[in-house]
Amino acid sequence: ETGVTQTPRHLVMGMTNKKSLKCEQHLGHNAMYWYKQSAKKPLELMFVYSLEERVENNSVPSRFSPECPNSSHLFLHLHTLQPEDSALYLCASSQGVLGGTEAFFGQGTRLTVV
Amino acid sequence: AQSVSQHNHHVILSEAASLELGCNYSYGGTVNLFWYVQYPGQHLQLLLKYFSGDPLVKGIKGFEAEFIKSKFSFNLRKPSVQWSDTAEYFCAVKETGSARQLTFGSGTQLTVLP
Numbered sequence: 677e678t679g680v681t682q683t684p685r686h687l688v689m690g691m692t693n694k695k696s697l698k699c700e701q702h703l704g705h706n707a708m709y710w711y712k713q714s715a716k717k718p719l720e721l722m723f724v725y726s727l728e729e730r731v732e733n734n735s736v737p738s739r740f741s742p743e744c745p746n747s748s749h750l751f752l753h754l755h756t757l758q759p760e761d762s763a764l765y766l767c768a769s770s771q772g773v774l775g776g777t778e779a780f781f782g783q784g785t786r787l788t789v790v
Numbered sequence: 791a792q793s794v795s796q797h798n799h800h801v802i803l804s805e806a807a808s809l810e811l812g813c814n815y816s817y818g819g820t821v822n823l824f825w826y827v828q829y830p831g832q833h834l835q836l837l838l839k840y841f842s843g844d845p846l847v848k849g850i851k852g853f854e855a856e857f858i859k860s861k862f863s864f865n866l867r868k869p870s871v872q873w874s875d876t877a878e879y880f881c882a883v884k885e886t887g888s889a890r891q892l893t894f895g896s897g898t899q900l901t902v903l904p
Contacts, residue, residue: 680833716799717896718794718894718895718897719880719892719894721892721893724891766833766834768834778839779891781834781835782833783832784833
């Protein structure tokens with residue numbers, strides 16, 4: 677148990693569906709992140725939220741839409757995805773975005789787009 | 791832009807063999823360095839980290855890493871591996887005092903044969 681919980685663990689969706697990934701952290705952190713993990717590739721940072729404000733968006737397609745309603749919750753809304761978006765989506769949190777704070781990761785959502 | 795290279799994609803060892811996984815990064819400024827491990831079906835978890843001070847860092851489960859600034863390296867070592875060390879290992883770098891987030895290597899899959 678990491679203190680970062682992601683739901684669902686697995687998701688299969690069609691290209692025309694709309695779904696959302698949820699992340700909740702119980703660590704009192706004020707920064708949250710979405711990463712994409714594809715096979716044989718480095719983890720790719722998608723979005724960073726600090727104090728509920730988006731501070732980084734790494735050229736992610738608009739079919740991915742993040743939402744951070746408070747410092748404990750982070751969502752990733754998905755619509756009209758492509759098969760190449762199939763991957764493991766990881767949520768992480770940390771105390772602050774500056775300095776040498778380590779990130780704590782959730783177990784991820786395994787997304788398959790069919 | 792900073793980058794992280796992990797030269798070995800897959801390492802296979804027998805139990806009790808010694809391990810060294812390479813990690814090199816490209817950023818020339820002050821960095822914080824991390825090694826994360828992902829056991830099969832589990833979340834990414836921190837093995838060890840370097841922020842400052844003694845360049846030889848000891849982590850959990852008998853792992854250690856040495857920061858060699860002149861070589862831009864942060865190699866992970868363990869004198870005697872166990873079957874339970876089978877996992878994927880990720881090196882990550884973060885610029886100190888920057889809002890830029892962790893940059894990960896592509897990972898090294900370690901398989902330890904019983």
